[in-house]
Amino acid sequence: MNKAFKVSLVMVLALVMILTGCGNNKNNAAKNEASSNKGNAGTQTEASKGENAAKPKIGLVTDVGGVNDKSFNQSAWEALEALKAENKVDDKYLQSTSNSDYIPNLNQFVQGGYDLTWSIGFDLGDATKQVAAANPNAKLAIIDNVVEAPNVESVTFAENEGSFLVGVVAGLTTKTNKVAFIGGADSPVIKRFEVGFKAGVAAANPKATVKITYAGGYDKPDVGKSLASQLYDDGADIIFPAAGQTGNGVFNEAISRNKAGGANKLWVIGVDKDQSLEFGNDVTLTSMMKRVDVAVKNVTQQIIDGTFKGGQVTNLTLKDDGVGLPEKNPNLSQEVLDKVEEFKQKIVSGEVTVPAE
Structure with a gap:
C-alpha cells in the first residue's frame, strides 16, 4: 500500500467519525427538545385542567x-x-x-x-x-x-309589596284616573303583582280605577300591544304589565301613540328590571324592580364557596330590598317620591299590610 493511499484512507475514516458524531448530537438534541416540549405540554395541560376545575x-x-x-x-x-x-x-x-x-x-x-x-x-x-x-x-x-x-x-x-309602591306612583300620576294592569299567565306570582298594584293605586287615589287583563303567556308581544291599544282607547294613561316579553308590546304601543300625539301623555311601568334602560325615560314612568339578579x-x-345546602326557601321582600323602585326616577316629582317612601316605611314596619291574593 503506497503512502498516498494510506493518508487518504485515514482522512476518510476521520471524516466518517466526525459526521457520525454530528448526527448523534443532532438526534440527541432533537430527542431532548421533544422530551422537553412534551414535559412542558403536559404541565400546561395540567394547569389548564386545574383552571377549568376551579x-x-x-x-x-x-x-x-x-x-x-x-x-x-x-x-x-x-x-x-x-x-x-x-x-x-x-x-x-x-x-x-x-x-x-x-x-x-x-x-x-x-x-x-x-x-x-x-x-x-x-x-x-x-x-x-x-x-x-x-x-x-x-x-x-x-x-x-x-x-x-x-x-x-x-x-x-314579595312582588305585592313592590307593586304596591308603583301603584302609589300610578295613582298620584294619572290624569284620567284610569290605569291598567296586564298579566302574563294567571299564576300566584302574577296575582301578587296584580293585587299589590290595585292596593297601591287605591291607597294613593281612591278615585282611580284599575282595569285588569291577562295575555295568556309571557312570549306574546303582539298580544301585549293589542291589549295596550284597547286599554289606551278606553282612557287609561298608565299601564303596568307583569308579562315578560309580552310587556314589550305594551311599550311599543305607548311609544307609537306618544309619537303620534294625543290629549294625554301615555306611560308604561316597567317590571323586574329598570326598563327605562331599554325603552327610555320618555315612556317608562318607573319600574317595579325585582332583584332576580341578586338572588x-x-x-x-x-356553589363557588362550597356552602350550598339545598332544601332552603328564601323570600326577598321590601325590607330586604328584594323589590322596589329604581334608584333613579327622573319622571317622578319629589312629592310623589316622598309619598312612596312614606308607604315603604309603613310596609316595612308592619303598619301597612299589602294583600298577596
Whole structure:
C-alpha cells in the first residue's frame, strides 16, 4: 500500500467519525427538545385542567319568555354573565319554547355534570321537582316557585309589596284616573303583582280605577300591544304589565301613540328590571324592580364557596330590598317620591299590610 493511499484512507475514516458524531448530537438534541416540549405540554395541560376545575359549571333554563325577554329571564342570565366576567363560573343557558322543553333542558345540564342548574320561572316548578327527585346528587335552584326537595334551593319575592309602591306612583300620576294592569299567565306570582298594584293605586287615589287583563303567556308581544291599544282607547294613561316579553308590546304601543300625539301623555311601568334602560325615560314612568339578579348571584356564590345546602326557601321582600323602585326616577316629582317612601316605611314596619291574593 503506497503512502498516498494510506493518508487518504485515514482522512476518510476521520471524516466518517466526525459526521457520525454530528448526527448523534443532532438526534440527541432533537430527542431532548421533544422530551422537553412534551414535559412542558403536559404541565400546561395540567394547569389548564386545574383552571377549568376551579370554575363551577352553571346551567340556566328559561321559561317560554326567553333569555332576551328584557325582564326576569334576562336579569337572571346577566347575573351569571357577571360572575363569568369575574372568571368565577362557566355558564350556559337553554331557552324553552314550550312547557314540554322544561324537563329535557333541565336534564341536559344535570346529566351533563353541571354544578348547579337554575330554573327561571314559576312554570318550571313541577319539572324541577321531578328532575331533582330523579337525580338526588344534583344541585338545582328555582326562581318564583318553591320546590320542596333536599337538593333544591327556592327563591321567591314579595312582588305585592313592590307593586304596591308603583301603584302609589300610578295613582298620584294619572290624569284620567284610569290605569291598567296586564298579566302574563294567571299564576300566584302574577296575582301578587296584580293585587299589590290595585292596593297601591287605591291607597294613593281612591278615585282611580284599575282595569285588569291577562295575555295568556309571557312570549306574546303582539298580544301585549293589542291589549295596550284597547286599554289606551278606553282612557287609561298608565299601564303596568307583569308579562315578560309580552310587556314589550305594551311599550311599543305607548311609544307609537306618544309619537303620534294625543290629549294625554301615555306611560308604561316597567317590571323586574329598570326598563327605562331599554325603552327610555320618555315612556317608562318607573319600574317595579325585582332583584332576580341578586338572588341568582347569591345562590350561585354558594356553589363557588362550597356552602350550598339545598332544601332552603328564601323570600326577598321590601325590607330586604328584594323589590322596589329604581334608584333613579327622573319622571317622578319629589312629592310623589316622598309619598312612596312614606308607604315603604309603613310596609316595612308592619303598619301597612299589602294583600298577596
